[in-house]
Amino acid sequence: MLDDRKKQILKAVVEDYVLSAEPVGSKSLINRHRLKVSSATIRNEMAELEEQGFLEKPYTSAGRIPSDKGYRSYVEDLLEIGEMSESQAIAIRSVFSDSIIELTDLIKKAATVLSQQNDYVSVALTPRYADSRLKQVKLLMIEPGRALVVVVLAAGLVKDRLVRIPDQISGEELGRLGEAIEEGLAGKKLADITLVAVAGAAADQAIPDAVLNQVVYEAYISIKQAEHLEFYIEGTHRLLKQPEYKDVDKAHRFLQALGEEKTVAGYISDLHEGGGEECGEYMVRIGQEIALEGFEDTSFITSSYCVNGDVYGQIGVIGPRRMDYGKIISQIRFINRAINEASSDAAR
DSSP states (O other), rough: OOOOHHHHHHHHHHHHHHHSSSOOOHHHHHHHHHHHHOHHHHHHHHHHHHHHHEOOOTTOOSSSSSSSSHHHHHIIOOOOOOOOHHHHHHHHHHHHHHHOOHHHHHHHHHHHHHHHHHHHEEEEEEEOOSSEEEEEEEEEEEETTEEEEEEETTSSSSEEEEEEEOOTSSSHHHHHHHHHHHHHHHHGGGGGHHHHHHHHHHSSSOOOHHHHHHHHHHHHHHHHHSSOOOOOEOOHHHHHHHHGGHHHHHHHHHHHHHHHHHHHHHHHHTTTOOOOOOOOEEEEEEGSOSSTTOOOOOEEEEEEETTTEEEEEEEEEEEEEEOOOOHHHHHHHHHHHHHHHHHHHHHH
Protein backbone atom coordinates (compact mmCIF):
# COMPACT_ATOMS: atom_id res chain seq x y z
CA MET A 1 0.00 0.00 0.00
CA LEU A 2 1.23 3.46 -0.85
CA ASP A 3 0.94 6.28 1.64
CA ASP A 4 -0.86 9.47 0.66
CA ARG A 5 2.29 11.35 -0.36
CA LYS A 6 3.50 8.56 -2.64
CA LYS A 7 0.02 8.36 -4.19
CA GLN A 8 0.08 12.10 -4.78
CA ILE A 9 3.50 11.90 -6.43
CA LEU A 10 2.61 8.86 -8.55
CA LYS A 11 -0.57 10.58 -9.74
CA ALA A 12 1.39 13.71 -10.63
CA VAL A 13 4.05 11.73 -12.53
CA VAL A 14 1.44 9.85 -14.57
CA GLU A 15 -0.52 12.96 -15.45
CA ASP A 16 2.58 14.99 -16.34
CA TYR A 17 3.96 12.19 -18.49
CA VAL A 18 0.62 11.84 -20.30
CA LEU A 19 0.85 15.52 -21.28
CA SER A 20 4.53 15.82 -22.10
CA ALA A 21 5.73 12.34 -23.14
CA GLU A 22 8.95 13.33 -21.37
CA PRO A 23 10.42 11.77 -18.20
CA VAL A 24 9.30 13.68 -15.13
CA GLY A 25 11.77 15.16 -12.64
CA SER A 26 11.34 16.36 -9.08
CA LYS A 27 11.67 20.07 -9.90
CA SER A 28 8.95 19.99 -12.53
CA LEU A 29 6.63 18.22 -10.07
CA ILE A 30 7.13 20.95 -7.49
CA ASN A 31 6.65 23.71 -10.06
CA ARG A 32 3.52 22.26 -11.66
CA HIS A 33 1.78 20.82 -8.65
CA ARG A 34 2.98 23.15 -5.87
CA LEU A 35 3.92 20.24 -3.62
CA LYS A 36 4.74 21.51 -0.16
CA VAL A 37 7.88 19.44 0.30
CA SER A 38 11.50 19.88 -0.74
CA SER A 39 12.97 18.70 -4.00
CA ALA A 40 15.13 16.27 -2.04
CA THR A 41 12.05 14.71 -0.42
CA ILE A 42 10.40 14.31 -3.84
CA ARG A 43 13.57 12.66 -5.18
CA ASN A 44 13.61 10.23 -2.26
CA GLU A 45 9.93 9.38 -2.70
CA MET A 46 10.40 8.87 -6.44
CA ALA A 47 13.39 6.62 -5.78
CA GLU A 48 11.26 4.51 -3.43
CA LEU A 49 8.44 4.34 -6.00
CA GLU A 50 11.01 3.16 -8.52
CA GLU A 51 12.34 0.56 -6.09
CA GLN A 52 8.77 -0.69 -5.52
CA GLY A 53 8.20 -1.00 -9.28
CA PHE A 54 5.76 1.89 -9.78
CA LEU A 55 8.20 4.11 -11.72
CA GLU A 56 10.99 3.46 -14.22
CA LYS A 57 14.09 5.49 -15.01
CA PRO A 58 15.01 5.69 -18.70
CA TYR A 59 18.75 5.36 -19.29
CA THR A 60 19.05 8.73 -21.02
CA SER A 61 17.23 10.86 -18.46
CA ALA A 62 17.31 11.85 -14.83
CA GLY A 63 13.52 11.89 -14.75
CA ARG A 64 11.16 8.95 -14.37
CA ILE A 65 8.18 7.50 -16.18
CA PRO A 66 5.36 5.24 -14.94
CA SER A 67 5.74 1.47 -15.21
CA ASP A 68 2.89 -0.92 -16.03
CA LYS A 69 2.47 -1.37 -12.28
CA GLY A 70 2.36 2.40 -11.82
CA TYR A 71 -0.31 2.84 -14.48
CA ARG A 72 -2.32 -0.02 -12.97
CA SER A 73 -2.20 1.59 -9.50
CA TYR A 74 -3.21 4.92 -11.02
CA VAL A 75 -6.18 3.43 -12.91
CA GLU A 76 -7.46 1.46 -9.92
CA ASP A 77 -6.90 3.94 -7.09
CA LEU A 78 -6.13 7.44 -8.35
CA LEU A 79 -8.08 7.93 -11.58
CA GLU A 80 -10.64 10.72 -11.76
CA ILE A 81 -13.26 10.30 -14.49
CA GLY A 82 -14.94 13.59 -15.26
CA GLU A 83 -17.75 14.51 -17.60
CA MET A 84 -17.06 15.51 -21.17
CA SER A 85 -17.20 19.15 -22.15
CA GLU A 86 -20.45 20.42 -23.64
CA SER A 87 -18.74 21.13 -26.97
CA GLN A 88 -17.44 17.54 -27.18
CA ALA A 89 -20.85 16.16 -26.25
CA ILE A 90 -22.57 18.24 -28.94
CA ALA A 91 -19.99 17.15 -31.55
CA ILE A 92 -20.51 13.47 -30.74
CA ARG A 93 -24.30 13.66 -30.59
CA SER A 94 -24.39 15.37 -33.99
CA VAL A 95 -22.77 12.28 -35.53
CA PHE A 96 -25.65 10.13 -34.28
CA SER A 97 -28.41 12.61 -35.15
CA ASP A 98 -29.07 11.17 -38.62
CA SER A 99 -31.90 8.74 -39.08
CA ILE A 100 -30.00 5.45 -38.86
CA ILE A 101 -31.67 2.17 -39.69
CA GLU A 102 -28.80 -0.25 -39.98
CA LEU A 103 -26.99 -1.13 -36.78
CA THR A 104 -23.72 -1.75 -38.63
CA ASP A 105 -23.60 1.89 -39.74
CA LEU A 106 -24.24 3.03 -36.20
CA ILE A 107 -21.34 1.01 -34.79
CA LYS A 108 -18.98 2.15 -37.57
CA LYS A 109 -19.88 5.77 -36.82
CA ALA A 110 -19.23 5.20 -33.13
CA ALA A 111 -15.75 3.81 -33.85
CA THR A 112 -14.96 6.70 -36.18
CA VAL A 113 -16.01 9.44 -33.79
CA LEU A 114 -14.16 7.80 -30.89
CA SER A 115 -10.93 7.79 -32.90
CA GLN A 116 -11.43 11.38 -34.02
CA GLN A 117 -11.93 12.56 -30.45
CA ASN A 118 -8.61 11.25 -29.12
CA ASP A 119 -6.22 10.51 -32.02
CA TYR A 120 -5.84 6.87 -31.02
CA VAL A 121 -7.02 3.66 -32.66
CA SER A 122 -10.63 2.80 -31.96
CA VAL A 123 -12.12 -0.68 -32.29
CA ALA A 124 -15.66 -2.01 -32.32
CA LEU A 125 -17.00 -5.54 -32.38
CA THR A 126 -20.43 -6.83 -33.21
CA PRO A 127 -21.46 -9.97 -31.34
CA ARG A 128 -21.57 -13.40 -32.86
CA TYR A 129 -25.14 -13.62 -34.07
CA ALA A 130 -25.69 -17.38 -33.77
CA ASP A 131 -28.51 -16.78 -31.26
CA SER A 132 -30.06 -13.93 -33.23
CA ARG A 133 -33.25 -14.66 -35.14
CA LEU A 134 -33.81 -14.23 -38.85
CA LYS A 135 -36.26 -11.46 -39.68
CA GLN A 136 -36.18 -11.04 -43.47
CA VAL A 137 -34.55 -12.51 -46.58
CA LYS A 138 -34.69 -10.68 -49.90
CA LEU A 139 -33.38 -12.01 -53.22
CA LEU A 140 -32.96 -9.14 -55.68
CA MET A 141 -31.98 -9.49 -59.32
CA ILE A 142 -29.11 -7.16 -60.26
CA GLU A 143 -28.72 -8.48 -63.80
CA PRO A 144 -29.04 -11.90 -65.43
CA GLY A 145 -26.65 -14.20 -63.60
CA ARG A 146 -26.13 -11.91 -60.58
CA ALA A 147 -28.31 -11.29 -57.52
CA LEU A 148 -28.14 -9.54 -54.17
CA VAL A 149 -29.09 -11.55 -51.08
CA VAL A 150 -30.18 -9.26 -48.25
CA VAL A 151 -30.44 -10.80 -44.76
CA VAL A 152 -32.06 -8.86 -41.93
CA LEU A 153 -31.77 -10.07 -38.33
CA ALA A 154 -34.11 -9.26 -35.48
CA ALA A 155 -31.12 -7.67 -33.72
CA GLY A 156 -31.20 -4.90 -36.33
CA LEU A 157 -28.25 -6.06 -38.42
CA VAL A 158 -28.51 -5.98 -42.21
CA LYS A 159 -26.09 -8.06 -44.30
CA ASP A 160 -26.00 -8.23 -48.07
CA ARG A 161 -24.00 -10.46 -50.39
CA LEU A 162 -23.62 -10.38 -54.15
CA VAL A 163 -23.93 -13.90 -55.61
CA ARG A 164 -23.86 -15.65 -58.96
CA ILE A 165 -27.05 -17.44 -60.02
CA PRO A 166 -28.15 -19.34 -63.15
CA ASP A 167 -29.14 -17.11 -66.06
CA GLN A 168 -32.38 -19.08 -66.49
CA ILE A 169 -34.12 -17.72 -63.38
CA SER A 170 -36.18 -14.54 -63.77
CA GLY A 171 -36.42 -11.61 -61.38
CA GLU A 172 -40.01 -12.55 -60.50
CA GLU A 173 -39.06 -16.16 -59.74
CA LEU A 174 -36.14 -14.98 -57.64
CA GLY A 175 -38.36 -12.63 -55.64
CA ARG A 176 -40.94 -15.36 -54.96
CA LEU A 177 -38.16 -17.71 -53.88
CA GLY A 178 -36.93 -15.13 -51.38
CA GLU A 179 -40.45 -14.70 -50.02
CA ALA A 180 -40.80 -18.48 -49.56
CA ILE A 181 -37.48 -18.76 -47.71
CA GLU A 182 -38.39 -15.83 -45.48
CA GLU A 183 -41.84 -17.25 -44.71
CA GLY A 184 -40.36 -20.65 -43.83
CA LEU A 185 -37.45 -19.45 -41.71
CA ALA A 186 -38.44 -16.09 -40.17
CA GLY A 187 -38.09 -16.20 -36.40
CA LYS A 188 -35.57 -19.07 -36.38
CA LYS A 189 -32.15 -18.71 -34.74
CA LEU A 190 -29.28 -18.54 -37.22
CA ALA A 191 -27.59 -21.42 -35.40
CA ASP A 192 -30.62 -23.63 -36.16
CA ILE A 193 -30.85 -22.83 -39.86
CA THR A 194 -29.43 -25.62 -42.03
CA LEU A 195 -29.14 -26.10 -45.78
CA VAL A 196 -31.90 -28.70 -45.52
CA ALA A 197 -34.16 -26.13 -43.79
CA VAL A 198 -33.57 -23.55 -46.53
CA ALA A 199 -34.21 -26.15 -49.22
CA GLY A 200 -37.40 -27.26 -47.46
CA ALA A 201 -38.72 -23.68 -47.32
CA ALA A 202 -38.13 -23.33 -51.07
CA ALA A 203 -39.32 -26.80 -52.11
CA ASP A 204 -42.69 -25.80 -53.60
CA GLN A 205 -41.26 -23.31 -56.11
CA ALA A 206 -41.83 -24.14 -59.79
CA ILE A 207 -38.16 -23.81 -60.69
CA PRO A 208 -35.98 -26.56 -62.22
CA ASP A 209 -34.09 -28.43 -59.49
CA ALA A 210 -30.61 -27.64 -60.82
CA VAL A 211 -31.39 -23.90 -60.82
CA LEU A 212 -33.25 -24.01 -57.51
CA ASN A 213 -30.48 -25.89 -55.72
CA GLN A 214 -27.82 -23.37 -56.75
CA VAL A 215 -29.87 -20.36 -55.61
CA VAL A 216 -30.86 -22.11 -52.35
CA TYR A 217 -27.20 -22.84 -51.62
CA GLU A 218 -26.18 -19.18 -52.17
CA ALA A 219 -29.07 -18.02 -49.96
CA TYR A 220 -28.00 -20.46 -47.23
CA ILE A 221 -24.36 -19.29 -47.32
CA SER A 222 -25.51 -15.66 -47.12
CA ILE A 223 -27.72 -16.38 -44.10
CA LYS A 224 -24.99 -18.28 -42.25
CA GLN A 225 -22.37 -15.61 -42.93
CA ALA A 226 -24.55 -13.11 -41.07
CA GLU A 227 -23.77 -14.84 -37.76
CA HIS A 228 -20.04 -14.09 -37.86
CA LEU A 229 -18.45 -11.52 -35.56
CA GLU A 230 -17.42 -8.30 -37.31
CA PHE A 231 -14.50 -6.13 -36.27
CA TYR A 232 -13.95 -2.48 -37.18
CA ILE A 233 -10.69 -0.57 -36.74
CA GLU A 234 -10.48 3.20 -37.18
CA GLY A 235 -7.67 5.73 -36.89
CA THR A 236 -4.52 3.64 -37.27
CA HIS A 237 -2.83 6.58 -39.01
CA ARG A 238 -3.69 8.86 -36.09
CA LEU A 239 -1.85 6.72 -33.57
CA LEU A 240 1.34 7.01 -35.60
CA LYS A 241 1.39 10.72 -34.70
CA GLN A 242 2.15 9.79 -31.09
CA PRO A 243 5.78 10.21 -29.95
CA GLU A 244 6.01 6.53 -29.01
CA TYR A 245 5.80 5.55 -32.66
CA LYS A 246 8.50 7.81 -34.08
CA ASP A 247 10.66 4.70 -33.77
CA VAL A 248 10.15 3.00 -37.14
CA ASP A 249 10.74 -0.50 -35.79
CA LYS A 250 8.25 0.01 -32.97
CA ALA A 251 5.66 1.44 -35.36
CA HIS A 252 6.14 -1.47 -37.78
CA ARG A 253 5.82 -4.01 -34.98
CA PHE A 254 2.60 -2.40 -33.76
CA LEU A 255 1.05 -2.17 -37.24
CA GLN A 256 1.93 -5.80 -37.91
CA ALA A 257 0.24 -6.86 -34.66
CA LEU A 258 -2.82 -4.69 -35.36
CA GLY A 259 -3.10 -6.29 -38.78
CA GLU A 260 -3.93 -9.63 -37.14
CA GLU A 261 -7.56 -8.51 -36.87
CA LYS A 262 -9.07 -11.87 -36.00
CA THR A 263 -6.61 -12.33 -33.14
CA VAL A 264 -7.25 -8.83 -31.75
CA ALA A 265 -11.03 -9.21 -32.10
CA GLY A 266 -10.95 -12.60 -30.38
CA TYR A 267 -8.87 -11.23 -27.52
CA ILE A 268 -11.23 -8.30 -26.89
CA SER A 269 -14.27 -10.56 -27.18
CA ASP A 270 -12.75 -13.00 -24.69
CA LEU A 271 -12.08 -10.19 -22.20
CA HIS A 272 -15.82 -9.59 -21.98
CA GLU A 273 -16.88 -13.22 -22.30
CA GLY A 274 -19.48 -14.49 -19.84
CA GLY A 275 -21.87 -11.54 -19.85
CA GLY A 276 -23.17 -10.04 -16.63
CA GLU A 277 -21.80 -6.63 -17.55
CA GLU A 278 -23.80 -3.46 -17.44
CA CYS A 279 -23.80 -0.85 -20.18
CA GLY A 280 -20.78 1.42 -19.89
CA GLU A 281 -18.64 -0.84 -17.70
CA TYR A 282 -15.06 -0.82 -18.91
CA MET A 283 -11.90 -2.92 -18.77
CA VAL A 284 -8.34 -1.62 -18.90
CA ARG A 285 -5.36 -3.75 -19.97
CA ILE A 286 -1.91 -2.18 -19.78
CA GLY A 287 1.34 -3.15 -21.49
CA GLN A 288 2.51 -6.58 -20.41
CA GLU A 289 -1.01 -7.44 -19.21
CA ILE A 290 -2.06 -7.71 -22.87
CA ALA A 291 -1.56 -11.31 -23.93
CA LEU A 292 -0.84 -10.43 -27.56
CA GLU A 293 2.57 -10.12 -29.16
CA GLY A 294 3.32 -6.62 -30.41
CA PHE A 295 1.13 -4.74 -27.93
CA GLU A 296 3.61 -4.53 -25.04
CA ASP A 297 3.81 -0.72 -25.29
CA THR A 298 0.07 -0.13 -25.59
CA SER A 299 -3.04 -0.05 -23.44
CA PHE A 300 -6.54 -1.30 -24.26
CA ILE A 301 -9.64 0.36 -22.82
CA THR A 302 -12.72 -1.59 -23.86
CA SER A 303 -16.36 -1.55 -22.87
CA SER A 304 -19.51 -3.46 -23.70
CA TYR A 305 -22.02 -1.27 -25.51
CA CYS A 306 -25.77 -1.72 -25.42
CA VAL A 307 -28.49 -1.74 -28.07
CA ASN A 308 -32.06 -1.23 -26.90
CA GLY A 309 -30.83 -1.66 -23.32
CA ASP A 310 -29.10 -5.02 -23.79
CA VAL A 311 -25.34 -5.65 -23.83
CA TYR A 312 -24.58 -6.19 -27.48
CA GLY A 313 -20.90 -5.87 -28.47
CA GLN A 314 -17.64 -4.17 -27.52
CA ILE A 315 -16.11 -0.81 -28.32
CA GLY A 316 -12.82 0.62 -27.18
CA VAL A 317 -9.52 2.36 -27.73
CA ILE A 318 -5.99 1.11 -28.31
CA GLY A 319 -3.30 3.65 -27.56
CA PRO A 320 0.08 4.10 -25.91
CA ARG A 321 0.37 3.29 -22.23
CA ARG A 322 0.78 7.05 -21.87
CA MET A 323 -2.85 7.87 -22.54
CA ASP A 324 -5.36 10.02 -20.71
CA TYR A 325 -7.32 7.15 -19.14
CA GLY A 326 -9.95 9.32 -17.50
CA LYS A 327 -10.70 11.22 -20.71
CA ILE A 328 -10.94 8.06 -22.81
CA ILE A 329 -13.21 6.28 -20.33
CA SER A 330 -15.45 9.36 -20.21
CA GLN A 331 -15.69 9.37 -24.02
CA ILE A 332 -16.46 5.64 -24.21
CA ARG A 333 -19.20 5.94 -21.59
CA PHE A 334 -20.76 8.87 -23.44
CA ILE A 335 -20.63 7.10 -26.80
CA ASN A 336 -22.16 4.00 -25.19
CA ARG A 337 -25.12 6.11 -24.12
CA ALA A 338 -25.35 7.67 -27.60
CA ILE A 339 -25.39 4.21 -29.26
CA ASN A 340 -28.14 2.99 -26.96
CA GLU A 341 -30.24 6.12 -27.47
CA ALA A 342 -29.78 6.09 -31.25
CA SER A 343 -30.63 2.38 -31.52
CA SER A 344 -33.71 2.87 -29.34
CA ASP A 345 -34.88 5.77 -31.54
CA ALA A 346 -34.34 3.68 -34.69
CA ALA A 347 -36.39 0.84 -33.23
CA ARG A 348 -39.44 3.05 -32.68
